[in-house]
Every structure is written in structure tokens, then in C-alpha cells.
Amino acid sequence: MAAEPYGGHLVNRVIPERERERVLEEASRFPRLEMDMDTALDVENIATGVFSPLKGFMTKEELESVAHNMTLPDGLVWTIPILLQLPQRPQFQKGDRVALTFRGKVRAILEVKDIYTLDLLTIAKAVWGTDSTEHPGVNKFLSRGEWAVGGEIWLVEKMENPYSVWLLEPAETRKIFQYRGWKTVVGFQTRNAPHRGHEYLQRLGLEIADGLFINPVLGWKKSDDFDSLTVIKAYQLLINTYYPVDRVLLAGLATAMRYAGPREAVFHAIVRKNFGCTHFVVGRDHAGVGNFYGPYDAHRIFDRLPSSIGIEVIKVSDVFYCRKCEGMASSKSCGHSEEERIYVSMTKIRKMLAEGELPPEEMIRPDIARFLLRHYSYQGTSL
Ligand SMILES: [Zn+2]
Incomplete structure (x- = not known):
């Protein structure tokens, strides 16, 4: 038996195939809202249970609880805001149903429960521990807008995804x-x-x-x-x-x-x-x-x-190559001194690959490194 889904059961908010035509017909009268890629992916994750027990985008009450208590309002631990952010107040109202579109096509229905403004800097500090725009996650959060819409969603159709x-x-x-x-x-x-x-x-x-x-x-x-x-x-x-x-x-x-x-x-x-x-x-x-x-x-x-x-x-803990152990180890399993240890750094590996060099084999397998080296020669062409 696999682990029990978080919160007890796997959320399924996917409209059954046989209902799709009817729902789309109905949705043609709803206000529309175009989603960005991140939001469209989150809709799919909510609908297919990846984010169980979430059934939709967070309301203000849910967001504040997550940001400040690391729990949903019912006490279940949840640490990351899942938000539908907008740069301005939307045209629709609480209680409306909205057709969420991606690249112009209806993908999901949102049952609007809450429309609210975000105190962006306070939320950033609570969740990321900083409001610095040097932080790529914070920078993205701040740039996505200070309005948010909360409510449950139903997925009509997934987006075309190259992956x-x-x-x-x-x-x-x-x-x-x-x-x-x-x-x-x-x-x-x-x-x-x-x-x-x-x-x-x-x-x-x-x-x-x-x-x-x-x-x-x-x-x-x-x-x-x-x-x-x-x-x-x-x-x-x-x-x-x-x-x-x-x-x-x-x-x-x-x-x-x-x-x-x-x-x-x-x-x-x-x-x-x-x-x-x-x-x-x-x-x-x-x-x-x-x-x-x-x-x-x-x-x-x-x-x-x-x-x-x-x-x-x-x-x-930190994993490294130890010259004395002649293999990968961590401070829990190797008793040798710092001088014997070669720490694996992705930043260093990337830098060397970008310069056309093979990184040390203590850090990365040569066959993997050679594959990645070819990746750098593809860059600039369409992969
Ligand atoms: Zn060692």
C-alpha cells in the first residue's frame, strides 16, 4: 500500500469526459480570465490531487493561515501559498463562476469565493523570510500582482504541454x-x-x-x-x-x-x-x-x-567525495579532515561546462558531464 494521500483522500476535480461539452457550453456565458503558465499548471495540480487536500486557489483566510501559522485553517500543515494572482481587480464578483483560459482556450471553471488584495511584502517575509527582489522566488511573487482570487476549481481540459x-x-x-x-x-x-x-x-x-x-x-x-x-x-x-x-x-x-x-x-x-x-x-x-x-x-x-x-x-547532511575514503561520503560516515573532502558544487559544474571543460569526476560522472556539455553546444538553437 502506498502512503495515504495528504488529508485522507486524493482530490479529483477533473470534469468527466462525458460532461465536458455541456460544461463548455455553459462556460461560454461566464466571464473569462486568462491564466499564465504557472497558474495553469497549478490548476492541473489541484485538479489531479497533486496538491491534495487543496480544491482551489486560496482565499484570504487560507493564505493568512498558511503564511503565518504554516497550516490551513483546519490545522493541517501547509507552507506554500497557492494563489491566483492578478495585477488589478477583476471584473467579476464573489459567487460568480469564471472560465479560466490558457492561450485563449477554456481549461477550467473557477467558483469565486473571495477577491482580495495581497500585502505582498508581509506575505513575502512570512513565506520566503525576505522581501528582497534579489530572491528569484520573491521577485516573481511580487511581480505577479497584488490582487488575488480564491475559490474551488474544476478542470475541463489540460493544456498542451511539451513535457x-x-x-x-x-x-x-x-x-x-x-x-x-x-x-x-x-x-x-x-x-x-x-x-x-x-x-x-x-x-x-x-x-x-x-x-x-x-x-x-x-x-x-x-x-x-x-x-x-x-x-x-x-x-x-x-x-x-x-x-x-x-x-x-x-x-x-x-x-x-x-x-x-x-x-x-x-x-x-x-x-x-x-x-x-x-x-x-x-x-x-x-x-x-x-x-x-x-x-x-x-x-x-x-x-x-x-x-x-x-x-x-x-x-x-553535506555529501562530498573523500580522497581517503575513495568515495562519496557525508560527515556522518567519514572521519577524515576537511582537506580530504571535495564538495560537489552545481554552480562550479555549470561554470566549467559553460566554458567547455569537463568537471572533476569526483563531482559528476564523466558520461553525464559529456552529455551536459553537448547541451551547452545546443543552447541558442531550439532544443
Ligand atoms: Zn573520508
Whole structure:
């Protein structure tokens, strides 16, 4: 049995196929609201249960509770605002039904429960711990507008997504886990191509559970992270060349990175529980950016949540290559001094690749590095 969905049951807000025509006909009389990509992806995540127990975009009451108490109003832990933000007051009213469109086509129906203004800087400070526009997550939040609309949604039709073959819904991953006989599954969050540190954590997962679910973010990321297709292909290479393929499942998570560090680690764990994971890996500076968060803030937050989120969190400290151990290790498993340790830095790997150099093999496997090097030569052409 996979993990129970967060909040008890998997939310399903997808309009059945047979009802679609009728709903679309009805929706042709509703006011329309065009969504941006992030919002359109969140609609799909809400509808398919990725964000269970959420059934829609947050009202002011829900947002304030999440921002200041890290819980939904009913007390269930939730750490990241899921908002439909707008630059100005919308034309419709509370109680209206609205047709949410993406690229001009109706994708979902919103039952408007709340229309409100956001105190952007206060929310940013509460959620991200800063209101600095140097922070890519905060900068994005501030730029998306100070109005918000809350209410439940119904998905009519998903958008055309170039990554759709890489996406699975929680109902699907749960079936796969069951079919493969996995009772315990470790979820692994990533936004980047795999280096040796990631591999060390994934192998830990493979040692302790029946299966490993590698679930890279295929949504908005800051411009110096690898693009989604490159990440997926690099993972395919790693899995097919080195891992027991029947013990690993690779699928993307189509949502924007928020770079909210510790709060996003909790959000990422909840989402993986909805996919059916029983365990979730949180490494050093999970979902962090620059020096905005302490290296282990994302570990400590799990100890001060108001209640348990019901997924086993595997907290792993800094992973490095140790010359004396002749392999990857962490400060929990290696007794040698700092001079023997080579820390894996994605920033350094990227910099070297961008300059056409192969990074040290203690940091990244040469075959993966050569694949990524080719990615840099594609850049500028359409990949
Ligand atoms: Zn050592």
C-alpha cells in the first residue's frame, strides 16, 4: 500500500469526459480570465490531487493561515501559498463562476469565493523570510500582482504541454507503485541534472525502500538552472546506465520552483506523499537559493511543524567525495579532515561546462558531464 494521500483522500476535480461539452457550453456565458503558465499548471495540480487536500486557489483566510501559522485553517500543515494572482481587480464578483483560459482556450471553471488584495511584502517575509527582489522566488511573487482570487476549481481540459509524456498524475504513480509491489517508496526532488551527491542520496533511498521515485520539477526555474528536458534526459542516462531500472520511476512535477527553502521542502514532501511516497529525501539547502537560507534550515523546519505530515523525512547532511575514503561520503560516515573532502558544487559544474571543460569526476560522472556539455553546444538553437 502506498502512503495515504495528504488529508485522507486524493482530490479529483477533473470534469468527466462525458460532461465536458455541456460544461463548455455553459462556460461560454461566464466571464473569462486568462491564466499564465504557472497558474495553469497549478490548476492541473489541484485538479489531479497533486496538491491534495487543496480544491482551489486560496482565499484570504487560507493564505493568512498558511503564511503565518504554516497550516490551513483546519490545522493541517501547509507552507506554500497557492494563489491566483492578478495585477488589478477583476471584473467579476464573489459567487460568480469564471472560465479560466490558457492561450485563449477554456481549461477550467473557477467558483469565486473571495477577491482580495495581497500585502505582498508581509506575505513575502512570512513565506520566503525576505522581501528582497534579489530572491528569484520573491521577485516573481511580487511581480505577479497584488490582487488575488480564491475559490474551488474544476478542470475541463489540460493544456498542451511539451513535457506531457514525462508527467504522471498521483492516481497513476500509485497504480505503478502497486503494480511493482512497492510498499515503501522514497521520493526525490530535483531541479537539476544529477551529480555524484544526488546519486549518493538516491542510492541511500534504494537501500532503504522498495522503490525510488525521481520527480524533477518541470516548471518555471531561474534561468541558470538546467532546462527541464536536459534534466530528464540526463536522468534517463543515469538510470539506464547505472540503476536497477525496475526499482526506479522517473516522472516530472509540473509546477514552478518557488525557491522558498525550508517551507518549500515541506511542500515538496506533501506533494510526494500525494504521489504515494512513504519517504522523502531532504538534503543540504533544499530548494534554497544563494545564501538566503541556512544549510540545514530545511531539516529543522520538520521539527517545528505544528503537526506531523505523515511522511518519513530522510535528512542528509553535506555529501562530498573523500580522497581517503575513495568515495562519496557525508560527515556522518567519514572521519577524515576537511582537506580530504571535495564538495560537489552545481554552480562550479555549470561554470566549467559553460566554458567547455569537463568537471572533476569526483563531482559528476564523466558520461553525464559529456552529455551536459553537448547541451551547452545546443543552447541558442531550439532544443
Ligand atoms: Zn573520508
